[in-house]
Amino acid sequence: MTTLLKNAKYLLPDYVSWGEGDILLAGGRIAAVGALPQGAEADEVIDARGKLVIPGFINAHAHSYTGYLKGSIDCMPLDIYMLHAIAGGSSRSAREIYVSTMVEALEMLKSGTTSVVDHFSERPSLTTEGLRSAADAFDNLGMRANIATMFADRGFLDTIPLLPGELPDEVRDRPSGRAQSPEEYIAVVEQAYLDARERDGRVRVILGTDGPQRCSDHLLELTGELERKYEMGWQTHALEAKTQAVFAREQYGVGLIEHMRDMGLLNSRLSLVHAVWLSEREMELCAEYGVNIVHCPGSNLHLGSGIAPVGRYRELGVNVALGSDGGNCGGVAMPEQLRLAARLSRVTEPDYARWLTAADALKMDYSGGKRVLMRGSCGAIAEGADADLVLLDADNCLWQPEGDLTCQLVYGESGANVDTVFVAGRKVLQGGRSTLVDEEALYAEAREY
Numbered sequence: 001m002t003t004l005l006k007n008a009k010y011l012l013p014d015y016v017s018w019g020e021g022d023i024l025l026a027g028g029r030i031a032a033v034g035a036l037p038q039g040a041e042a043d044e045v046i047d048a049r050g051k052l053v054i055p056g057f058i059n060a061h062a063h064s065y066t067g068y069l070k071g072s073i074d075c076m077p078l079d080i081y082m083l084h085a086i087a088g089g090s091s092r093s094a095r096e097i098y099v100s101t102m103v104e105a106l107e108m109l110k111s112g113t114t115s116v117v118d119h120f121s122e123r124p125s126l127t128t129e130g131l132r133s134a135a136d137a138f139d140n141l142g143m144r145a146n147i148a149t150m151f152a153d154r155g156f157l158d159t160i161p162l163l164p165g166e167l168p169d170e171v172r173d174r175p176s177g178r179a180q181s182p183e184e185y186i187a188v189v190e191q192a193y194l195d196a197r198e199r200d201g202r203v204r205v206i207l208g209t210d211g212p213q214r215c216s217d218h219l220l221e222l223t224g225e226l227e228r229k230y231e232m233g234w235q236t237h238a239l240e241a242k243t244q245a246v247f248a249r250e251q252y253g254v255g256l257i258e259h260m261r262d263m264g265l266l267n268s269r270l271s272l273v274h275a276v277w278l279s280e281r282e283m284e285l286c287a288e289y290g291v292n293i294v295h296c297p298g299s300n301l302h303l304g305s306g307i308a309p310v311g312r313y314r315e316l317g318v319n320v321a322l323g324s325d326g327g328n329c330g331g332v333a334m335p336e337q338l339r340l341a342a343r344l345s346r347v348t349e350p351d352y353a354r355w356l357t358a359a360d361a362l363k364m365d366y367s368g369g370k371r372v373l374m375r376g377s378c379g380a381i382a383e384g385a386d387a388d389l390v391l392l393d394a395d396n397c398l399w400q401p402e403g404d405l406t407c408q409l410v411y412g413e414s415g416a417n418v419d420t421v422f423v424a425g426r427k428v429l430q431g432g433r434s435t436l437v438d439e440e441a442l443y444a445e446a447r448e449y
Helices: 064-068 078-088 094-110 128-141 182-196 217-230 242-252 256-262 280-289 297-302 310-316 334-348 358-373 405-412 439-448
Strands: 003-011 018-026 029-034 044-047 051-055 057-062 113-120 144-149 203-207 234-238 270-274 292-295 320-322 389-393 418-423 426-430
Touching (some): 003 405, 051 405, 057 094, 057 270, 057 320, 057 334, 057 358, 064 094, 064 113, 094 439, 113 234, 113 358, 128 182, 128 203, 182 203, 182 217, 203 217, 242 256, 256 280, 280 310, 292 310, 292 358, 310 334, 320 334, 334 358, 334 405
Parallel strands (some): 003 051, 057 113, 113 144, 144 203, 234 270, 270 292, 292 320
Antiparallel strands (some): 003 018, 051 389, 418 426
């Protein structure tokens, strides 16, 4: 159906200025903005007075399996946290995967996110049924998603730099279960990728190995071959904690990103998540090969991993997007990540002229995020762009009186004022509630699990 938003105040594509006028949605796209063609009509007309219209946020890295793990982690560094996350996210039925994904995705939608890269984890083995359950959840909520299939074939405890004798004997000698082989993993991903192509394009499957240091070179080679075959995209954690940088040099004799370069794995379809501990040479390689960085400031702080050198990435011309990481690391609302990204630049950069502005943070989310998604027509309110829009209620104390609206959006909005959300021109949230799913029934089932 077609929708006309009348009397709208909307964020312009420079992410600094705001326009006023009407917005016409038709065929899943923005058909016109500002002054509409004479005689323009629509199936539904919405008076947007008292609302602010922005593009839907892009969450370039999240974990749907953490829908059941909220509030479960405090004061744990990454390597210890991972043991809890692995245990908490294992051995789930297809229905449990569906409900967990639905809960996490609905939280994103209600805070204004319309597109996500879900770094999908299914342990102990990735299955087409599990992937289909996650895809169905995003589909049924009406969101856009790239499901990145997280996998590793090396034992976690074998990939952290422990001192001799530091690991207790009873843990070191405990036999591990049979791991899914790299060939089995690749076969599942390829089939899921082909299955997803039969959908309407909102939900896709891409590659998503856990972290390269947790993967054998054989698995990395197969991953690179499959990615190049379809140019499907690939997301992976990379050098999130200092321990990973130390281990990589012990393992490979060079930095992790240098090793990936030597294997022919770097390209513009690759996104490295966290990227806190890259060397200067590794950052230069990201720029040289067009690699994307996904900055997760909230998670990095929650786990004590450090502050990513975003300013240096930007100086080198590296594309930087924003992600939340899992909900067990502090929440998945993107407005918080926007605020943290801007403010953390003021901790690491003494020259205030080089601090990130509110508009810079929005550009990372929208422009940087759409490159990670490989969806060139999202993230802006402009004719021909995807009709992924969020209407914020601005008739309240947060927004009144109006100052610099871009600053108020980044430094004040929490997502609590999200009223209506459109994805591909379809109204998926109205009055802060899903138009497509029974929220009470969903929460009841999640509590049971």
